[in-house]
Amino acid sequence: KQWYQRRVRGMGYRSIAFNLVVDANKVFIKNQLKIDIPELRVTENPTNMRILRRLTIVVSDSNHIRAFNSPLLRKFDIVAVQPKTEDLLNQCVARCNNNIQILSLDLTRPLPYRLKHSHLQPCQLNNVYVEVCYVSAIKDSATCRNIVSNCRDINWVSRSRGLLVSSGAEDPLFVRGPYDVMNLMT
Numbered sequence: 001k002q003w004y005q006r007r008v009r010g011m012g013y014r015s016i017a018f019n020l021v022v023d024a025n026k027v028f029i030k031n032q033l034k035i036d037i038p039e040l041r042v043t044e045n046p047t048n049m050r051i052l053r054r055l056t057i058v059v060s061d062s063n064h065i066r067a068f069n070s071p072l073l074r075k076f077d078i079v080a081v082q083p084k085t086e087d088l089l090n091q092c093v094a095r096c097n098n099n100i101q102i103l104s105l106d107l108t109r110p111l112p113y114r115l116k117h118s119h120l121q122p123c124q125l126n127n128v129y130v131e132v133c134y135v136s137a138i139k140d141s142a143t144c145r146n147i148v149s150n151c152r153d154i155n156w157v158s159r160s161r162g163l164l165v166s167s168g169a170e171d172p173l174f175v176r177g178p179y180d181v182m183n184l185m186t
Contacts, residue, residue, distance in 0.1 A: 004172040005049050011177040015050040017078055019168075024057050024064035052077040056104055060084045065091050073099045080104045080131065086113035093119060096126045102164060104131040107150040108143045115157045124162045130154055133168030134181060 008016055055076040059065065065088075073079050080102035083089040092103065103123055105111065120130060132151055137144040154163065167175045 005051075007172045008175055009049055011175065013049075013178075015052060017052040017054040017166075019054045019056055019080075020076075021056045021058065024059050024061065054078040054080065056080040056082055056102075058082045058084070059088050059092060062088060062091055065095055068092075068095055068099055070099075078102060082106065086119075089113070089119055093122045093128075096122060096128045100128055102129050102131050104133075105150070105154075107132060107147045107154075108136045110146055111150055111153070115153050117157050117159075120154075120158045120162065124158070127162075129162050129164035130158060131164045131166055133166055134176070135168040135174045138174055138176070 005016060053076045055073065055078070057064070057080070059081055068081070078101050079099055081092050081100055082104040083092045084106075089103075089105075092100075096103075103120075122128075123130060132147075132154065134147070137147040165181055167181075169175050
């Protein structure tokens with residue numbers, strides 16, 4: 001982890017978020033959110049980076065949206081939601097509260113629905129950001145086309161407001177500097 005921190009710090013970043021992705025089907029038990037939170041131990045932080053804990057909940061059923069009010073979410077610095085369908089997207093956006101900061105969409109495939117301004121406008125009003133992960137665009141050219149196409153649609157629909165670009169990289173070799181990311185996203 002220290003090598004990862006040093007590499008990212010050398011590129012000019014000052015914060016890093018370690019992401020835990022969970023499928024709501026596996027952690028939603030008896031209408032309660034049950035997550036085993038891995039302990040993030042930072043014994044040394046030689047780079048003085050701000051280290052955050054992030055939770056991404058993949059939602060595939062409307063019953064799981066009730067979990068957004070769980071007190072368990074307060075243990076994470078950042079909480080993201082990734083809906084699978086348009087109906088779930090509408091419900092997630094309608095129930096955005098102070099616990100959810102990021103709306104994460106799977107941009108590696110063509111979206112199964114057409115995005116509209118009405119989908120993202122409530123996010124902008126509630127300070128919920130729409131996330132674009134660029135790591136898949138670097139790894140595969142076919143996936144890159146899908147990401148570029150979906151990003152263009154999101155940019156058009158959101159009117160270039162409320163977008164968040166993240167790496168989503170598990171390997172520090174796929175993290176790009178800020179100027180590279182700006183070039184990739186234009």
